[in-house]
Structures are given as structure tokens and as C-alpha cells.
Amino acid sequence: MIGACQTGTSRYREWGAGMKAVALTEFGDADVLRVQELPDPVTGPDGVVIRVRAAGVNPVDYKIRAGYLKDAFPYHFPLIPGWDVAGEVVAVGPAVTRVAVGDAVMAYARKDHIQWGTYAELVRVREEAVAPKPASLTFSQAAGLPLAGLTALQSLSAVDTGSGDLVLVHAAAGGVGHLAVQIARALGAIRVIGTASLRNHDFIRSLGGEPVEYGPDLPERLAKVVGGDGRVDAVADYVGGQALEQSPAIVRSPRRHVSVVDPRSKEQGGRYVFVRPNGGQLKALGDLADDGRLQVEISREFPLEQAAEAHRLLEEGHVRGKVVLTVD
Incomplete structure (x- = not known):
């Protein structure tokens, strides 16, 4: 009882x-x-x-x-x-x-x-x-x-994702990544590029992102997509491994890359986030869903x-x- x-x-x-x-x-x-x-x-x-x-x-x-x-x-x-x-x-x-x-x-x-x-x-x-x-x-x-959405929101917030940013999301078709693509747009990012296998490229586009295939030559292919110096304003890593190793080279400021997979990101000058419960933030994500901005x-x-x-x-x-x- x-x-x-x-x-x-x-x-x-x-x-x-x-x-x-x-x-x-x-x-x-x-x-x-x-x-x-x-x-x-x-x-x-x-x-x-x-x-x-x-x-x-x-x-x-x-x-x-x-x-x-x-x-x-x-x-x-x-x-x-x-x-x-x-x-x-x-x-x-x-x-x-x-x-x-x-x-x-x-x-x-x-x-x-x-x-x-x-x-x-x-x-x-x-x-x-x-x-x-x-x-x-x-x-x-x-x-x-809840877990995936809050992970995406808290990690993107940790690297100050905001208005006008060019953001790269590693593993953009996954549980956290597909929400991060949409949340980054809601936070004001002007472009969100997401790594994914070819079979998921149309899915990334449907979320408002620009797909790019992952792999060892990601920095070179990313440079062709973004132009200029070939780098982005913020990077969110949701897979670790090779993606984590590539992040410092493709972000303009090392402090603006974050991993939720491997705390070694801190040794690279970046951030590490382990998601925390937060009912207020979760309600904000629910409001985005009800507004048609988060699927x-x-x-x-x-x-x-x-x-x-x-x-x-x-x-x-x-x-x-x-x-x-x-x-x-």
C-alpha cells in the first residue's frame, strides 16, 4: 500500500x-x-x-x-x-x-x-x-x-548552439541524432549537416538537415558541402570513435564540440554531457512537438x-x- x-x-x-x-x-x-x-x-x-x-x-x-x-x-x-x-x-x-x-x-x-x-x-x-x-x-x-530529446537539447546547449550557427550532427539518423537535427534548427541554427549512411539521406532531409556520408574522408567531403574554411560552428557527437577524433579538426573553436559518448572530448578542449532529468526542458520539447517542429x-x-x-x-x-x- x-x-x-x-x-x-x-x-x-x-x-x-x-x-x-x-x-x-x-x-x-x-x-x-x-x-x-x-x-x-x-x-x-x-x-x-x-x-x-x-x-x-x-x-x-x-x-x-x-x-x-x-x-x-x-x-x-x-x-x-x-x-x-x-x-x-x-x-x-x-x-x-x-x-x-x-x-x-x-x-x-x-x-x-x-x-x-x-x-x-x-x-x-x-x-x-x-x-x-x-x-x-x-x-x-x-x-x-525524454532521454534522447534531453540528451540532444543539453548537448547542443553546452556548445551554445544558437542563431545563425552551422552545426554538424554525427549519427544524425539515430535516436538522439534525429532529434538533435530538429532541435538545432529550433535553437536557431541556419544549417544543420548530419552524418548518415546513404539509405538515411532522404530521412535527414525530411528533418530539415543536409546529409553527408560518414567515414575517414568526412573532413574533405564536409569542406565541399560548407565551402569557405571547410569548418562548422558547432559539432555534436552521438556515436564516438572516429567521429570523436574528427570533431576538433572540423569545428572552428574546439570548445564548441561536444560528445555524449566519450568524456575524452574534454581532453580535446571540448565538452562532455551525461544527460540529466529535467521536467521543464522536457515540457519545452513537448511544446516543440505540438507546434509541429519536432517529430x-x-x-x-x-x-x-x-x-x-x-x-x-x-x-x-x-x-x-x-x-x-x-x-x-
Whole structure:
């Protein structure tokens, strides 16, 4: 039971009956993800319990599952992955003021301690991380927005992306990259160039970007596209590796390149960003979606029970946009 909080009645279950979740009890490959019955979350004073309608699947999820981040975050088993959620509020803590039972919401649900994620029927999120679900987006699209959208916004803001800028986005067809192309335009960039494979060039154009193929000769091909000194005002790296190594040479000022993949960008004079929950920024992204200025591309939807298949697909790479789990 929740205690002193406001609750609503779920349309499919009784409160306190226990929830279905996909969790792991050991690190490993995708097969360690299994459906389990686990206790309902407790709100706490400032918590919001969300009935999950959809949960975004992100590369960080399979890195956690595989144990790659076990030294970066405290954790406990059983561990439910997932940091993206869209759904309906079913309970709020007594100190909550901005959210009410019945609201359709979305959130970047990362916590400093990893255990109770979003691959579940219910998840608790701090009020500060929650934003209204945009009316123009489905629950699946809304679930694909928080982590990737905030990553794009916070990284572009870290390098002062603004009016008149020429911006390069590495991995522009991916989950973060396709949103970054659009957000950079919304921040005032006059041109946004995105690296992508040839099969995704039309997709980049549909987002308002100019595609260029990635590879070792990117600096030379970029110079032909932009003219002048062949460099850009700001660079956002969402893939690492070769892209990170190329960034300092193709940006006019080293401080205006940022990576969300590799903190070695700081050694190059650039910035490193690890996305933080921010309900206010997330609402601003939702407003962009409702204004028709931000679209969320969903590559594939899986039912919750097929979370392992979703992980396998994402680990293969080359996914356009977002992968999402749906919860009935």
C-alpha cells in the first residue's frame, strides 16, 4: 500500500496486487531479461507513480544489462532496466503539486541507484522529472522522446548552439541524432549537416538537415558541402570513435564540440554531457512537438515481454530513430 498519497484506480489491476516487469537477476546477454512479478512502487513524499503505456529502449539499457556500467552506478537485483516512460499518473505523493492522478505524462526516469526502471507496468519518478505528454504524440512516440530529446537539447546547449550557427550532427539518423537535427534548427541554427549512411539521406532531409556520408574522408567531403574554411560552428557527437577524433579538426573553436559518448572530448578542449532529468526542458520539447517542429521517429515497437528482442535489435546498430516497448 502507498500510505499518505493520492491514488487512482487502474483499469486493469487492483493497487497493491504486484506488477509485471521485465528484470534481470544477473548481468549477461539479452536472455537474462525475464518477465517477473515484483512489488508495486511506493510514491514517497515527492514521487509520481506512472502506469506505463510505453517505455523507450536506449543503448544505455543494454550496457547496464551487460554489466558495462556496474562500476558507474550503484545497483541491486532484481534490476528493471529502462529510463524512458510515457503513461498515466495513478498515484502522487503528498508534496506533489504539478501533477495529478489521471494526467498523461512522460519522463526521463533515471535515478542515481539502478533497480526500478521503466520496463514494467508501474514506475515511480520524482515530480521534477515529469512533463505532460504532448497531445500530438502517441504514447510510444512520447516514450521515445525524454532521454534522447534531453540528451540532444543539453548537448547542443553546452556548445551554445544558437542563431545563425552551422552545426554538424554525427549519427544524425539515430535516436538522439534525429532529434538533435530538429532541435538545432529550433535553437536557431541556419544549417544543420548530419552524418548518415546513404539509405538515411532522404530521412535527414525530411528533418530539415543536409546529409553527408560518414567515414575517414568526412573532413574533405564536409569542406565541399560548407565551402569557405571547410569548418562548422558547432559539432555534436552521438556515436564516438572516429567521429570523436574528427570533431576538433572540423569545428572552428574546439570548445564548441561536444560528445555524449566519450568524456575524452574534454581532453580535446571540448565538452562532455551525461544527460540529466529535467521536467521543464522536457515540457519545452513537448511544446516543440505540438507546434509541429519536432517529430519522433519510431523504428520498431515490441510488447514488454519481448524486451530481449528489442535489445538484440538495438545492439545490431543502424536503427533509425527509436525502439519502444509497449505495455498493455
